[in-house]
Amino acid sequence: MADTLHLVDVLDRHNSSRDVWADRGYHDRPCERWLKPIGWRPHIQREGKAGKPIGVRDQARNRRIASPRARVEHIFASLAQMGGKAIRGIGLARAEFGLTFKSAVYNLKRMTSPLEMA
Template identity: 60%
Template sequence: YFGYKVSANADKRYKLVRKIKVSTASEHDTLHFEDVLDPANTNRDILADKGYVDGEREARLSKQGWRMHIQRKGSKGKPISEAQQRRNHRIAKTRARIEHVFAGLAQMGGKTLRAIGLARARLHLNWKVAAYNLQRLVYLKEAGVEAF
């Protein structure tokens, strides 16, 4: 594997990045799942991909007060119920807002960088996220949003 991977925690209301973890591309995403959780966040809801489903992790996080919202999928011969479809739709609407954050970062060049080494990649990607957040704060201020 070549390259780097960015795991991020984004705010759904203001579309700001709260916390990131940069790692090598060879590491699996789920290793950094709990590293990007922000205990200062008053919203205890977690929306994640289906790949993050882990009963042990879900039990541990629920004891800490977090609520997992992961879309469910049916299996062959056992489709999901209408209630589960509505639940998946609610989760998908919120996740779509969060994907705007990653689209904004992609417009700034995404994970493309001219650096060798994890330390330099971390620095470069942290700067990129800081620039994205500043750009977002300018937009919020011009729109008259009292974010803080």
């Protein structure tokens, strides 16, 4: 099932940031209209339709939204290169350990980048 159908379910109402960043797959005007009155600030990219491309203004908006999203997407891409969320093992504790270990490896890899540049 598409994760775009569960946007509302994953929003953390206790989060201090009220910004919602999403790509074109989450573009749904009724959903955006629903988010604003309850205090969320949607930053969802616009999507063109077949035969009707998006305008210059929406293209500029997509670029503005893409910049902060790229910083997060690079992390997920790097984790995907390490095998993604697939963990071979039985039990939740082992799966959590595997994902925590992958995250630690990613952080160590990132830490070495500034050291190599210096």
